[in-house]
Amino acid sequence: MHNSVKRCTHCVLSENFPRIEFDEKGVCNFCREELFHSTEKSYIEEATVAISEMLNKEKGQSEYDAIVCYSGGKDSTLTLKLAVEKYKLKVLSFTLENGFTSPEANKNIERVVSALGVDHITFRPSKKFMRDLYKVSSIYEIYNKKTLTRISANCNSCISIVNNTALKYALEKNVPFILSGFTLGQIPLNAIYYTTNYAFLKESRKNTMDKLTALLGDDVDKYMGINDKIIEGVKKYPVNINILCLESYTEKEIIDEILPLGWVPPKDVDGCSSNCRINAFNNYVHERKYGYSPYELELSHLIRKNLLSREEALSKLLDQPMDQIKYAMQDLKIDESQLQKFNS
Numbered sequence: 001m002h003n004s005v006k007r008c009t010h011c012v013l014s015e016n017f018p019r020i021e022f023d024e025k026g027v028c029n030f031c032r033e034e035l036f037h038s039t040e041k042s043y044i045e046e047a048t049v050a051i052s053e054m055l056n057k058e059k060g061q062s063e064y065d066a067i068v069c070y071s072g073g074k075d076s077t078l079t080l081k082l083a084v085e086k087y088k089l090k091v092l093s094f095t096l097e098n099g100f101t102s103p104e105a106n107k108n109i110e111r112v113v114s115a116l117g118v119d120h121i122t123f124r125p126s127k128k129f130m131r132d133l134y135k136v137s138s139i140y141e142i143y144n145k146k147t148l149t150r151i152s153a154n155c156n157s158c159i160s161i162v163n164n165t166a167l168k169y170a171l172e173k174n175v176p177f178i179l180s181g182f183t184l185g186q187i188p189l190n191a192i193y194y195t196t197n198y199a200f201l202k203e204s205r206k207n208t209m210d211k212l213t214a215l216l217g218d219d220v221d222k223y224m225g226i227n228d229k230i231i232e233g234v235k236k237y238p239v240n241i242n243i244l245c246l247e248s249y250t251e252k253e254i255i256d257e258i259l260p261l262g263w264v265p266p267k268d269v270d271g272c273s274s275n276c277r278i279n280a281f282n283n284y285v286h287e288r289k290y291g292y293s294p295y296e297l298e299l300s301h302l303i304r305k306n307l308l309s310r311e312e313a314l315s316k317l318l319d320q321p322m323d324q325i326k327y328a329m330q331d332l333k334i335d336e337s338q339l340q341k342f343n344s
């Protein structure tokens with residue numbers, strides 16, 4: 001993104017972010033909403049108690065207490081560590097190999113699951129499907145604009161498969177919890193912990209699934225849906241928990257926690273990712289379409305919580321290596337004219 005874009009003088013939200021307004025000092029309305037902070041603090045306190053009670057009640061009832069969605073990035077690495085060492089859960093760590101994982105991130109996964117001594121499974125959907133999914137998510141308008149204030153379309157597509165696959169495994173193996181490494185800013189407060197009711201989810205995303213199926217065929221349901229017969233037999237759904245939302249770590253503190261597990265920062269990713277080589281391209285498409293980065297909200301939230309400096313956030317936003325973007329475009333066989341053609 002261009003350096004010249006006008007941004008809030010306190011956080012990094014830019015003038016193109018939906019519903020943004022600046023006061024005479026250049027501070028945005030999101031920063032000014034003081035109420036937001038106190039609501040968040042008390043919600044987190046309540047969630048901390050509720051989650052700890054839930055975990056203690058269900059622990060030890062099944063083969064695994066929790067499935068941890070593990071991308072190999074820094075946040076999910078810390079999530080996995082906390083699940084094992086702080087919450088003492090029997091976990092099954094699960095990675096979705098999307099075809100763009102940095103080789104160093106794959107080594108990180110290997111080293112970390114060994115160091116923590118947890119069982120691990122990887123699911124790798126067909127490369128063709130993943131390419132096609134990323135391609136149509138880049139070119140067409142698949143998701144609603146509100147969703148896209150927090151996440152790029154491609155990340156959202158990928159995470160839909162992660163969530164769906166984790167839910168499938170949890171239902172199959174009777175696992176009561178699914179843990180993910182999202183932080184506030186990436187997700188809203190009411191997603192710190194929640195129960196997925198598949199029938200309700202299916203209804204709410206019908207539009208999206210119809211659009212994707214029209215473009216990609218029945219494989220969409222195979223990777224992003226669950227068979228009706230399985231759903232009919234469900235007695236209880238697992239609870240999804242994002243335990244990092246209860247913590248206050250700076251990036252340096254996260255790295256210090258995970259380095260002893262053998263985690264090494266990958267060099268072939270952009271400033272906003274610590275595992276994925278398609279992320280720079282995802283951000284590029286998002287910025288072209290909407291004029292702002294899908295990471296602005298998350299980074300701004302970290303700034304307001306004093307967990308990241310504005311300078312650090314800006315350098316992350318500006319670190320979008322062109323070679324990574326080109327690499328993804330070549331792999332997906334997508335060119336500038338397609339992005340222009342479909343978005344004009």
Ligand SMILES: [Zn+2]
Binds near residue numbers: 008010031
């Ligand atoms: Zn602001």
